[in-house]
Amino acid sequence: MGDVMRPLPFRKLLTWVLEEKEKYGTIFGIPQEKFFKKENGPRLQLFGEDLETPIGPAAGPHTQLAQNIVAAYLCGGRFFELKTVQVLDQLDIAKPCIDAEDECYNVEWSTELTVEEAFAEYVKAWFLLHVLQKELWNEDRRGFIFNMSVGYDLQGIKSPKVDQFIEGLKDAASTAVFQECRQVLKEECRKFTRVDEDFIDGISPHICRSVTLSTLHGCPPAEIETICRYLVAEKKLNTFVKLNPTLLGYDFVKETLAAMGYNYISLKEESFSHDLQYEDGLALLKGLKEFAREQGRSFGVKLSNTLPVKNTRGQLPGEEMYLSGRALYPLTINLAARLAAAFAGELKISFAGGGDAFNVPDIFAAGIWPITVATTLLKPGGYTRLLQLARELEPRLTGAMDEKIDVDFLDALAAGAAKKSDYLKEKRGVNRRKLNKKLPLTDCFIAPCTVGCPIGQDVPEYIRLVGEGRYCEAYELITAKNPLPFITGSICPQFCAAKCTRLDYDEPVCIRAVKKAAAEGGYLKYRQRQGQSSGATSARVAVIGAGPAGLAAGYFLARVGMKVTIFDRMEKPGGTVQYVIPPFRIDGEAIARDVELVRGTGVELRLGIDPEFSVEALKKEGYKYIFLAIGAGSSQPLKLSTGGERVISAVDFLTRFKAGGNKMNLGRKVVVIGGGDVAMDAARAAIRVDGVEQVSIVYRRTKEYMPANKEELQAALAEGALLKELLVPVSWTGGVLRCQKMELSAPEPSGRRSVVPREGEFEEIEADIVIAAVGQAVDYDILQRNGIRVDNRGRVVVDPATNETNVENVFIGGDALRGPATIVEAIADAVKAARAILTREGLSLPERPEYPEAPDKAWGRITLKKGVLQNAASDAAKEHERCLECGTICNICTEVCPNRANIAVKVDGGFKHGEQIVHVDGMCNECGNCATFCPYDGAPYKDKLTLFWREDDFNASDNSGFLLVSGGERPIFKVRLEGRVFEVALDDSSSSGDKDYEEILPIIRTVYEKYNYIF
Known part of the structure; x- marks a missing residue:
């Protein structure tokens, strides 16, 4: 059944490797382009053995089977911490057992194979790596190291089963599996070009000279010391002992995780109080270090083990799970710094605790190695992420490596780790990338960015075109589905980026910026050749409202040849974008260019007219179809007791600000209530008003749950706004805003945490003015006067397939339909209505343009980008280097x-x-x-x-x-x-x-x- 692994015989593994390589240029799915070849640089020395580069997979899922070890080796892994074995090797492990969506959790520790099966896998891998090293690179001198890992108590380690495992890895010559592997290689020798019998006979049976001891949480210091002494003296093994991050203490760990935004992680104090204490650990290590020196063996620590946490969200089976990954790195590096300082840099440290391409070079520069990784390899790119690590470390290797740790450099790393953006929760956020679509049996490659976009923008393709300098083609592709590329290239909320696979690498591709680059580079050339479609039908369409929904509806209808008139009461088109969104987010020229694109299709704009309209009157004027895009113009009231002070709505304030109101009198201290993008705009605008000294944003939840776009929140904070979380305003009198303090409840089964009042606890904030950004409302009166039905929940009743109201040929979209929504959602509504109208007239929207590319060229280019971590480029035109083009290759x-x-x-x-x-x-x-x-x-x-x-x-x-x-x-x-x-x-x-x-x-x-x- 699915969770029972069937280890492959060595002959089958060998055949697989050789045939796949010959037919497809891959081995276990790893393409040749991702193979790491050691150049003629220096090697390291560890335990008297050569090591080409000091990285590799940690004891875990990547060192459990022979093929896993082979895959890691091909990509650059050279130090292999084999998955831990223990005497209890018939455990029933609940599945799934890994959740690596962001910070990683697991609920299993040791190998899921029997001890005997695990031993066989390691021997098979040992032979395969020798063969690959010779066959691929004609290298006789071994450059990789196997490090066994055993646990969890002395009795189990001394058991015949585990003892035989240890002795077998020390010298496997007499074991059946070693002899079988050697014999199979000789029988298959004709399949090689560089491997011969002499080489096969020269493969050493001495697989491991070192061990990493893994003990259970709560293991007494005396037990740890006894096991280490046993491994060093009786088993004659160079020994690392794995230590737990609990050594840092409950308060330090809890405060550090909370400061990084992981305040939903629940710890158990007993996990700390029952575990090894720091001072005891220090004494233990000093004694063992001296004992190992006397025995002529190396001794060091492995930092760190995973961190036990409560399983409050139920994402894995059981009540407890174990934390690793990027949230663990600041803890592990701090523990390393403390221990290194205590030993004046003279303690060998092997590192595993959230290592990836962003920190491994610095870890190595501090003098800490070998470095093993697991969580980063569980994410998209997988084993190929090792190649970047190996290549980045290659120029840092020198002939004579200093064995002493640079304590000052390590202290600096530790001090800044918890503040670095790479490890903060907000970098990845709490939202999932999953699409609400069933996984098909076949043909599943999909671009999540395109599916996540309400209008299905062909994101990977236009990013590629921009990367090739084909701006006009990119602009043409964008405008096939989106008539507002300048506006959306400036202020789109980027639903696409929230689904970008790059979220699981580093950070999303800057899709919005690439769209704007395409618009800026392609607009003029495209406009020069843009032509109007002549009357495909005599039917006329009236669009009420010249905001994004209205402009988009007019564009899609007119470009097919329909006669469209857009009516709006304002003097300029653009709606909220034109009159409310502040100029520091979008400039007037961007709006004007999108409006000109719409005009270029033949749309007629009638502006500055009476806002009242009558469906019946418009139909009498000859308009067959009507599209309502009247927006959501009125503000939601804020429930707040005041002493006569007037709360200003954010929309009113922003309208005045955009009209040149930076001279308005707001006083010195401004409070903005709300957590959405409008609240961020209001805060940033208030900061720019003369005389304002302090702007505070009051939000009822924590910033992890704020609906505002992360970029907008960061911009507001960077400009000086103060974020006051977990507060609900209750009164504003005498210049003081009184707020009820809130707290997060225990996680619900879904993982969401509600907010509940902290009884009797309040906070008072000085406020000269309060700006409410708690939402806008639709003017339903004008809809109902025209016979348009609204249900008892305040929603316009429409056909969901067409957005047609109960009044025939009258359609609606944008904020008028949804309530306050986004520009791209407004465009989506307009497309749906336009398609319905065109269908009734026997017409259809034109097909999107195609820009085909040779498959081999695409696949080769995309393969090179896989597994490479790289934060966003400052130049949007270079973001194609980061786009993984998932619709072409997902895998x-x-x-x-x-x-x-x-x-x-x-x-x-x-x-x-x-x-x-x-x-x-x-x-x-x-x-x-x-x-x-x-x-x-x-x-x-x-x-x-x-x-x-x-x-x-x-x-x-x-x-x-x-x-x-x-x-x-x-x-x-x-x-x-x-x-x-x-x-x-x-x-x-x-x-x-x-x-x-x-x-x-x-x-x-x-x-x-x-x-x-x-x-």
């Missing part, structure tokens, strides 16, 4: 699977994408990591077509998939599709009697004929 599920259980196979014909995903049941332990990062609301290990190796596994699963029953000239398969099970011959698709089978037949045939090494 995230193949990248994030430690076991390589999801495989992309190249299938010819019949599919939208050239690659299809096949899940290999026998290589999966159902850790759940592919489900975390798949952009769909699905789980590839459950939802993708599954290859089964055994009939009992097939029968124990519900997955749609296939099992080879018999091979030969006429192979027979057992197939399950959506619960239906049948047997079919590969050469007779009709024998199944199932048309769905015929659709997947090309995949099964391709796997059998071209990827037969995975059976």
Whole structure:
């Protein structure tokens, strides 16, 4: 069944490696472009062994199976901390067991294999790495190190089973698996170009000279010391002891996590009080360091173990889980700094605690190595992230590495870690990237940014065009779906970026900035050739309101040839964008250029007219269709007791400010109430008003839950606004705003935390004026006067497919339909209504332009970007270097699977994408990591077509998939599709009697004929 891994025999592994490399230029899905070759630089020395580079996978999911270790090696891993073994090797581990969406959690510790199986995997990997080093790079001199990891108490470590494991890794020569691997290599020698029998005979049986001790939380100091002495003296192993971040103390850990925005993480005080205490640990380490020196062995610490936390949100089974990843880095580096200082830099430290491309170079520069990583490899890019680490460290390696840690440099790293943006929760935020779409069995590649955009902008393609300097084409592609590229390129809330795969790398691609660059670079050339469509129909359309929804509706209708008139009571078009959004966010020229694009289609604008309208009168004037885009002009009242003071609505204030009101009298201290983008605009505008000395933003929740765009909040804070969280205003009298203090409740099952009052606790804030940004309301009276139905919840009743109201041929969109919404949502409403109108006239919107690219060129370019962490470029035209073009290649599920259980196979014909995903049941332990990062609301290990190796596994699963029953000239398969099970011959698709089978037949045939090494 799915969570039972079936280790592959060595001959099968070898065949897989060689055939995949020959046919496709990949090994376990790792492309040759991502192989790390050591250049002719110096090597490090550790435990008397050569080490090409001091990085590799930590003891965990990436060192559990032989293929995992191979994948890590190919990408640059050279120090392998093998997954921990213990005497209890038949544990029933609940699944899923990993959640690495942001900071990482897990609920399993040691290998899920038996001790004997784990030993065999490590021996098989040992041979494969030797062979690859020789065959790929003709290198005889080994440059990698295996480090065993054992736990969790002395009795278990001394058990015959674990003792045999330790002795076997020290010298495997007499073990059956070592002899089998050597014999298989000799029998397959003809398949190599550089490996011969002499090389095979020269592969050392001495696999490990070192060990990392992992003990359970709460293990007594005396027990830790006894185990370490045993490993050093009796087992004669160079020893690292893994220490826990609990050494820092409960208060320090809690305060540090909260300061970084992880205040939802719940700790247990007993996890700290029952664990090793710092002073005891210091004494322990000093004694062991001296003991190891006397024994002629190396001794050091591994920093750090994971941090036990309460499982309050239920994302994994059980009541407790273990924290790692970027939230753990500031804790681990602080622990390293404290210990290094205590030993004056003369303590060997091996590091694992949130390492990635942003901090590993500095960790190494401090003198800490080897460095192992796990969480970063669980994210998109997977093992290929090691290549960036290896390449960045390569020029830093010198012939004579100082064994002493640079305490001052390390102190500086530690001091700044909790304040660095890379580790703050707000960088990733609390929102999920998941799309509300079912994961399909085939053809699943998708660009989440495009799907996440309300108007489906072809984001990756226009980013590519901008990167190629083809601005006019990029502008043309954008305006096929969006007539307001300057406006949205300035102030769009970027729903697209909230779905960007880069969120799971570093930070989203700056999509909005690229759109603006396309507009600025392509506008003039496009306008020179823009032409109007002549009357495709005599039907006329009246649009009421010249805001974003109205302008967009006019554009889409007129570009097909319909006669459109837009009416608005204001003297200039643009609505809220023109009159409310402050100039520091968007300039008038940007608005004017978008308006001119709309005018260029032939739209007539009638401005400065009476705001009242009559549907009946407009129809009598000859308008067949009417689109209402009247906006949400009135403000929601703020429930606040006052002493006669007048609360100003944010919209009124911003309107006055944009009209030149920076001279208005606001007093010295301004308070803005609200947490959305309008509140941020109001705060930033108030800061610019003469005489204002202090602007405070009062919000009822914490900033993690603020609806404001993160950029707008950061801009407001950077400009001097003060954020006052967890406050609800109750009264404003005599220049004092009195606020009820709130607190976050315990997490609900969904993970959300409500706010509840702190009884009897208030805060008073001096306020000369209060600006309310708590929402706007639609003028429903004008709608109801025209017979447009509004339900008892205040929503306009429409056909959801067309946005048509109950009045025939009268449509509505934007804020008038939704309430206060975004510009891009207004455009989406306009598109929906325009399509409906055009359909009734026998017309349709033109197809988007196509700019095809050779598949090989695209795939090669995208492959090079995979696994490379790189924060946003200052030049938007270079953001194409970061865009992963997910609609062309996704493959995230193949990248994030430690076991390589999801495989992309190249299938010819019949599919939208050239690659299809096949899940290999026998290589999966159902850790759940592919489900975390798949952009769909699905789980590839459950939802993708599954290859089964055994009939009992097939029968124990519900997955749609296939099992080879018999091979030969006429192979027979057992197939399950959506619960239906049948047997079919590969050469007779009709024998199944199932048309769905015929659709997947090309995949099964391709796997059998071209990827037969995975059976």
